[in-house]
Amino acid sequence: MIVGRVAHGKGQGGKIGFPTANLPIDCAQGVEYGVYAARAIIKGGCYPAVVNVGAHPTLPEGAPSVEAHILDESAELYGEELALELLAYLRSERKFESVAQLGRQIASDVDAARQICARHIGE
Numbered sequence: 608m609i610v611g612r613v614a615h616g617k618g619q620g621g622k623i624g625f626p627t628a629n630l631p632i633d634c635a636q637g638v639e640y641g642v643y644a645a646r647a648i649i650k651g652g653c654y655p656a657v658v659n660v661g662a663h664p665t666l667p668e669g670a671p672s673v674e675a676h677i678l679d680e681s682a683e684l685y686g687e688e689l690a691l692e693l694l695a696y697l698r699s700e701r702k703f704e705s706v707a708q709l710g711r712q713i714a715s716d717v718d719a720a721r722q723i724c725a726r727h728i729g730e
């Protein structure tokens with residue numbers, strides 16, 4: 608479980624088409640860098656999510672961070688407490704040739720996370 612308060616990111620996630628809620632990397636001590644399917648608990652709701660923990664080498668500006676794209680929730684989350692229950696490790700981080708390629712990979716991460724979260728419903 609990664610728990611923290613949502614901070615401002617670099618604002619690039621929205622441009623890729625996958626806006627993210629960012630947490631400081633210290634919230635994820637001991638967590639291996641990579642991409643995870645997760646359940647996000649925020650503002651009393653529970654949503655599927657995809658989470659990147661690491662240095663985001665395609666857009667390397669900025670410090671390593673935890674970035675969660677929360678499915679089915681588009682509210683303003685800045686400043687809210689966010690808990691991420693990591694359900695499955697999907698893949699390691701990669702440096703993509705273009706932002707468009709990264710976007711296509713994240714779309715497939717989203718599909719995988721939806722399936723994994725559906726299997727965990729009710730737990």
Ligand SMILES: Cc1cc2nc3c(=O)[nH]c(=O)nc-3n(C[C@H](O)[C@H](O)[C@H](O)COP(=O)(O)O)c2cc1C
Nearest residue numbers: 616617618619620627657659663664665666700701
């Ligand atoms: C599910 C997911 C997977 C990601 N995978 C990678 C990756 O493999 N390589 C990479 O460089 N960045 C990856 N990113 C990070 C994006 O580059 C990041 O969201 C982008 O830098 C926007 O950051 P910002 O919200 O702080 O602006 C991923 C982000 C998400 C949400």
